[in-house]
Amino acid sequence: MRRRKVLYVVFILIWGVTAFWGVKQYIDKVKAERYLEGQYQRSLYELIDHVGSIENDMAKVLVSNMPSQSGLLLSNIWREAYVAEANLTQLPLPQGAINNTAKFLTQVGDYSYALSKRNLEEKPLTQEELNNLTELHNLVAYLAEQLQSLHDEVAKKTLFFGSVRRTERYKLEQVSQNLLDLKLENIEKQMTNYPTLIYDGPFSAHLDRAEPKGLIGNDVSEDQAKNIVADFLGRDGITSITKYSNIDGKIPGFGFEIKKSGSDAPIFMHVSKKGGHVIWMLNRRSIGNVTVDEEKAVKIAQDFLDRKGFKDMVTTYKLKYDGYMLINFAYYQDGVVVYPDLIKVQVALDNGEIVGFEAQGYFMNHTSRSIPKPKITKEEAMSVARDTINIETVKLAIIPTESLKEILTYEIKGKFGDDTFYIYVNALTGKEEKILKVIPTENGELTM
Amino acid sequence: MLRSKKLIPALIILFLCFIYFITSEGFVLARNLYWGTRGNDVAQVQRRLKNWGYYKGVVDGVYGARTFSAVKLFQRKNGLRADGVVGPATKAALGLPVADRRVVSGRYKASRGGVSPRDDVYLLARLIHGEARGEPYIGKVAVGAVVMNRVRHPSFPKTIAAVIFQPGAFDAVDDGQIWLTPDAESIKAARDAINGWDPTGGAIYYYNPAKTSSRWIWSRPIITKIGKHIFAR
Numbered sequence: 001m002r003r004r005k006v007l008y009v010v011f012i013l014i015w016g017v018t019a020f021w022g023v024k025q026y027i028d029k030v031k032a033e034r035y036l037e038g039q040y041q042r043s044l045y046e047l048i049d050h051v052g053s054i055e056n057d058m059a060k061v062l063v064s065n066m067p068s069q070s071g072l073l074l075s076n077i078w079r080e081a082y083v084a085e086a087n088l089t090q091l092p093l094p095q096g097a098i099n100n101t102a103k104f105l106t107q108v109g110d111y112s113y114a115l116s117k118r119n120l121e122e123k124p125l126t127q128e129e130l131n132n133l134t135e136l137h138n139l140v141a142y143l144a145e146q147l148q149s150l151h152d153e154v155a156k157k158t159l160f161f162g163s164v165r166r167t168e169r170y171k172l173e174q175v176s177q178n179l180l181d182l183k184l185e186n187i188e189k190q191m192t193n194y195p196t197l198i199y200d201g202p203f204s205a206h207l208d209r210a211e212p213k214g215l216i217g218n219d220v221s222e223d224q225a226k227n228i229v230a231d232f233l234g235r236d237g238i239t240s241i242t243k244y245s246n247i248d249g250k251i252p253g254f255g256f257e258i259k260k261s262g263s264d265a266p267i268f269m270h271v272s273k274k275g276g277h278v279i280w281m282l283n284r285r286s287i288g289n290v291t292v293d294e295e296k297a298v299k300i301a302q303d304f305l306d307r308k309g310f311k312d313m314v315t316t317y318k319l320k321y322d323g324y325m326l327i328n329f330a331y332y333q334d335g336v337v338v339y340p341d342l343i344k345v346q347v348a349l350d351n352g353e354i355v356g357f358e359a360q361g362y363f364m365n366h367t368s369r370s371i372p373k374p375k376i377t378k379e380e381a382m383s384v385a386r387d388t389i390n391i392e393t394v395k396l397a398i399i400p401t402e403s404l405k406e407i408l409t410y411e412i413k414g415k416f417g418d419d420t421f422y423i424y425v426n427a428l429t430g431k432e433e434k435i436l437k438v439i440p441t442e443n444g445e446l447t448m
Numbered sequence: 449m450l451r452s453k454k455l456i457p458a459l460i461i462l463f464l465c466f467i468y469f470i471t472s473e474g475f476v477l478a479r480n481l482y483w484g485t486r487g488n489d490v491a492q493v494q495r496r497l498k499n500w501g502y503y504k505g506v507v508d509g510v511y512g513a514r515t516f517s518a519v520k521l522f523q524r525k526n527g528l529r530a531d532g533v534v535g536p537a538t539k540a541a542l543g544l545p546v547a548d549r550r551v552v553s554g555r556y557k558a559s560r561g562g563v564s565p566r567d568d569v570y571l572l573a574r575l576i577h578g579e580a581r582g583e584p585y586i587g588k589v590a591v592g593a594v595v596m597n598r599v600r601h602p603s604f605p606k607t608i609a610a611v612i613f614q615p616g617a618f619d620a621v622d623d624g625q626i627w628l629t630p631d632a633e634s635i636k637a638a639r640d641a642i643n644g645w646d647p648t649g650g651a652i653y654y655y656n657p658a659k660t661s662s663r664w665i666w667s668r669p670i671i672t673k674i675g676k677h678i679f680a681r
Contacts, residue, residue: 030624031622034621034622034623034624035615035622038613038615038621038626039613039615041609041613042609042610042612042613042614044609045568045571045607045608045610045613046609046610049607049609059556062556134556137556155570155571244586244673244674245672245673245674246672247647247648247649247671247672248649248669248670248671249648249649249650249671249672249681250650251649252649255586255647255672257584257586266584266585268586268647270647270649280645280646280647282585282589282640282647284633321639322636326643344643344644356640356645358643358644358645360644360646361644417556418556419556
């Protein structure tokens with residue numbers, strides 16, 4: 001009897017240890033799979049990003065007339081192609097599926113590298129080289145489209161790479177088959193309904209790198225700030241204003257939550273301590289039927305800014321999505337658009353209410369500037385771009401540089417093929433400073 | 449053996465690409481034309497010469513004797529070296545494009561939005577859903593804003609995907625909650641964050657003080673508190 005009991009105990013013990021071991025193994029396996037999936041997804045996204053950058057930079061080389069700019073872009077392409085290739089080869093795809101693509105990316109990189117190392121000042125790009133670059137550009141654009149459809153496939157599924165591994169153990173050909181099938185799919189077909197948006201505009205400097213220049217006035221108390229909130233929202237229907245937290249970032253202030261009667265969502269707002277300025281506001285109430293058209297929405301936003309004391313603001317960018325109209329404004333001084341002084345206003349298209357406001361850019365950068373007189377003429381600036389793009393408009397604009405300086409430029413807008421480009425020519429030196437390419441989307445235009 | 453079967457179609461495609469490369473218009477425009485060359489560009493020259501009465505033959509894209517004499521005649525009349533070779537100067541005189549960027553602009557394939565940041569909206573929405581479900585709306589935007597702030601910060605990766613999938617960076621990635629389907633509010637919040645709304649005042653860290661076991665995170669200067677999360681620099 002006793003012996004049997006001991007046997008039972010031993011048996012249960014062994015069972016328990018095995019079960020514990022098994023569960024632990026299982027948990028470890030799940031963890032490892034998640035980790036791997038994350039890394040694969042990261043590689044895929046990075047690949048998509050880099051191929052997109054290559055496409056843009058190649059287009060810019062074709063448009064650029066400045067050897068120094070072209071050289072910079074070409075070495076960028078070389079680097080991007082190298083990283084893209086590295087990411088591509090990280091994906092758990094069979095060799096056959098990616099061989100050609102990897103080789104192609106390497107060639108793009110090598111070709112760009114060879115061109116970038118040459119003294120383009122002395123030996124500019126020849127017609128043949130431009131032709132080759134155009135051809136490569138078109139192939140990169142094609143690759144970008146294919147990757148996009150692969151991404152759409154990935155976004156639909158949970159644990160895309162993982163599920164392939166589980167269900168079709170060691171038969172990763174399935175993925176390659178997907179890749180092949182995707183190539184045949186109609187590319188124009190839109191899988192997702194989410195509209196594309198600007199990355200805060202191409203001229204937004206990072207908050208962390210500077211001190212605010214545009215905050216003027218005396219410090220306000222919390223109660224005074226509440227008054228400012230009520231004024232900003234027009235007082236009607238406000239049932240409560242409560243501070244949810246202080247905000248001790250670059251622009252110190254108060255975070256408020258505001259409730260309004262008849263609204264299904266609270267409004268959030270940041271009021272600065274210094275000067276009592278509204279830095280941003282978000283009202284995410286639900287939107288009814290659209291009754292306000294674009295033109296009217298822009299006028300509403302412009303009038304709103306006028307009333308709030310932001311004079312001399314001009315529209316620079318518009319985007320319509322989800323029943324909203326998002327309008328970017330920049331400060332306008334002496335005939336010059338000052339891009340760093342950026343304010344975004346969002347209008348609800350059901351009743352024209354202002355439901356979003358964001359002025360961090362403005363308060364970080366706005367100051368009284370003495371804008372220098374251009375040293376080169378409009379005609380001279382245009383001659384830089386005339387050979388490459390069909391010029392549509394030219395205007396003076398101040399743009400920020402990477403090093404947080406501001407430069408006065410001629411903004412030359414024009415077409416190359418069917419794409420629209422902005423070329424920024426330094427108004428003091430005549431140097432080509434920056435090229436932006438416009439990417440049209442369903443809801444607005446995106447510049448990169 | 450399976451491998452070589454796949455190689456054949458690939459080689460065919462590569463070969464077709466090659467054919468396309470050498471016969472495509474751009475390559476042709478860059479070359480000089482002389483007795484024996486053929487192609488669309490030759491036909492173009494013939495068409496011009498025919499319109500202007502220099503060339504009497506058919507427009508067939510083959511540079512033969514008749515084309516040769518027509519070119520020489522044209523060159524002589526226009527004060528060019530009458531060598532029967534259509535080079536850049538002759539092309540220019542014929543009104544055909546020479547080395548010019550606008551030549552490539554004709555063949556340039558415009559961007560059809562092959563790569564668009566909407567991918568990033570959805571990915572960011574997934575993270576927000578996994579990390580901040582049940583937080584107030586502004587807390588969701590804030591989580592998205594932290595990702596955006598990291599993308600611009602020198603100490604972190606440079607793309608949204610790389611920031612999100614950085615090992616150990618977000619719990620939702622480690623525990624798999626990022627793979628839940630994001631709700632409409634998370635997508636809205638992701639869009640607001642990408643559009644530049646930053647309720648965190650520039651934060652690059654956040655944590656739930658009730659859950660975190662990291663001591664280090666407490667040493668970061670706190671900026672603000674939204675819902676259950678503390679946001680820090």
